[in-house]
Each structure stands twice: as C-alpha cells, then as structure tokens.
Amino acid sequence: MNKELRVAAYAVCIREEQVLLARFVAGDGTRRWTLPGGGMDHGEDPLDTVVREVEEETGYAAEMTALLGLDSVRRRYPRRLGAFADFQGLRIVYEGRITGGSLRHETNGSTDLAAWYPLTAVPGLDRVELVDIGLELYRSRPPVGRAAQRGSTTT
Template sequence: MGKELKELRELRVAAYAVCVRGDEVLLARWVSRDGTRRWTLPGGGMDHGEDPYDTVIREVEEETGHTVEPVRLLGLDSMLRSSREGGRTVDFHGVRVVYEGRITGGTLRPEADGSTDLAAWHRLDAVPGLDRVELVDVGLDLWRRRPADGRAERPPATS
C-alpha cells in the first residue's frame, strides 16, 4: 500500500444568525463530543448544494423552534484549528457566514437529537459572563460594527 495519510484537511462552511430583540440575543447551547456545553449562535453546516441563506433559516428553526428572516449579511469569519485524531493531524478550516436575523414566528424550544440541547434568549449585557464559543463574540462584533468589507475581527486569545 501507499504512504499512510498523516494529515487530513477538512473544510466546513456554515451559516449563523445574530438575532437581537430589544436587549436580548438568541443563543443555542452546543454540546461538544466530550459533553462540554457552551452557548453559540444558532446556525450550522451547509448541506451540499444548499445556499447559505437557506441554511441559516433551516438551522435556526432546527435549533431554536423560531422562524427567522435573514435581513442582512453581516460578514464572514474564517478560522483555522489543528488537532490530533487517531494518530494523524486534522487541519480544520471553518468558514462562517453570519447574518442578522429577525425572528418572524415559531415557539422557543430545544433541538431534538441534534448538536444543541437548549435555546434561550440572553441579555446582551450578560453575554460576557456566559460559557460560550468564540463565534458569539465574533457575531456580536459584526452586528455592532457592521464593517463595510464584512470581515470579522478575531477576539484576542484568552488563556
């Protein structure tokens, strides 16, 4: 057999919504493979052939029970991460399309059998105290700044 593959490259494109209503933002609680739970923006991976606009509508409904209207493209976030799995390096590249979303209907509920286990509205001023993924800060920054080039600014790494 040929040379064993030592590095795996993975690209994931996903779409997320920043849904702010008054002084609250809608978040979903993501459950990692190891069981860690952290708040994130509602959204997720695109299916092959799916438009990101349609992805965010589908994902917000799946994860929160709400129907959403994407009203504005806020920007894109590109992140790189490397990890070790099964004796090889996984070089992960995530491209995240972030929309401003307006809730138009539905009833708040948790996702059934998915990657999230809870959905809730949180006060914007309480977000810094939440156990959350970096995407929440990236999305809220895009929502506040509305950069003309749509480029997200990565928050500084914390230790």
C-alpha cells in the first residue's frame, strides 16, 4: 500500500460574527465549504502557505495572529490498478485577520467561491469536517492544540 502525507495550512478568519469560507470542488464535482487554505509546497513555511492560500482562494491579504492547533486525519483511498493509498493529512490551523484586498472567487483552482457566513449559519452549510474542527479550535484554544472532539481519524 502506498503511503501519502499531505501537510496543509488553513485560516479561521472571523469578523463581525462571520467566518470566511471557500467552496472546495472535489474531483467528482462535489462542492462543500471549507476553511481557506491548502497544501504546503516543498520548502515553504506553513505561515507563508496559509497567507498565499487565503489570497488565492478569497482575494484577501491576511496575517496570522495565532496558531490554533493541528489536526491529523488518516484515510484509505483507491488508486489506479486496484491499489490503495494510506493517506495522512496534517492540517495546521491558524487564526487569521484580513488586512487588505477584496473578496473574489478563485479561478482555475481547487475552490470556486468565497464568502462570509454568519457563525450561526455554519451548521446548515454543506461543509467539510475541517470547518467544525477549526471553529472548535478557535473557540476552545486548547493548550495542546488539539480539538477535544476528535483525535486521529481512520476511515
């Protein structure tokens, strides 16, 4: 089984009781809301990654104001010729503050829309689990940087 590791950095940006989200488009066309962020390039610092990704996906310039925590997820994915991948995603979650730019949608990327949503509306959105994890880290600020609701997940 092929082992794959992906390190990514994401931002929880909240202002006026609204959270900034980007709509992720999966390979099968499924669209779900997520935190702005994404994969780290080789040699890139995670802070540079999240700032770059926020700008790419939302049009905003942002600065990270706190490290909220880490989330690790593990899944098994089918690959070509009947093979499977043992995938692990390490997600670094920061608190971010918008410092400039203007809201716009990403083109030719992994997301197609960006929007501010009231925190009270988030439970009704079709979203990835990372949104809930990021908001829990934002609210609880756990001393060890891990959301109480979950640890490592294998699916």
